[in-house]
Amino acid sequence: MPADSWIAPDDVPALAAEAIQRIDAALGRLTDADRDAFWASVRKCYNTPYNDPKPRPLPRIQAPEMAVPEPAQSQAGPDGSLGTVLSAALAAIPMPAGFAPEAHAV
Template sequence: MNVESWITVEETPALAAQATALIDARLARLTDAERDAFWASIRKAYNTPYNDPAKPAQPKPVEPAPGAAPTAVEIHLPEIDPAIDLPAAALAAAALTAEMRAV
């Protein structure tokens, strides 16, 4: 990918040296080890490809203990008034404030 720049190839080393000197002057308060760590992080950032980082592995679902029966879930819905002219599914969905409890 071509990038348009006002900096010529011949100017690049001198400008890079000048920028490095200015940054080093600002980093003078740091120890040598801290300055080295700073520049290592800059090099790492600019040398890292622009790909999305690998996603962490998804946790595996917990398997029930051998011989254990799965827990049942009981859902209680309110009675639907047949006088109301709405589909039963819509009424049940609208009234889904019912309790859900594990048995």
């Protein structure tokens, strides 16, 4: 969509030359290398498109094949429940001082 402007298309080259002249006068205190760097950044800024770039496909990473472990054999106690095994496993977890095992956890 074109922007509205008070500048006539025929006046653009003359106005651009005058603007460059004024900017160069303001940049007169800079070295030639700094002045060239300034104009390079201006050219880069004005040559960058205003629209978002078209999305590009992202590279896909192949996930390594992972082996699925076989289910473990049941470690049920003599009565067929896991209570004995679970109690032994929970007993191996260190508990901070002041915490006692709760009755329902046994």
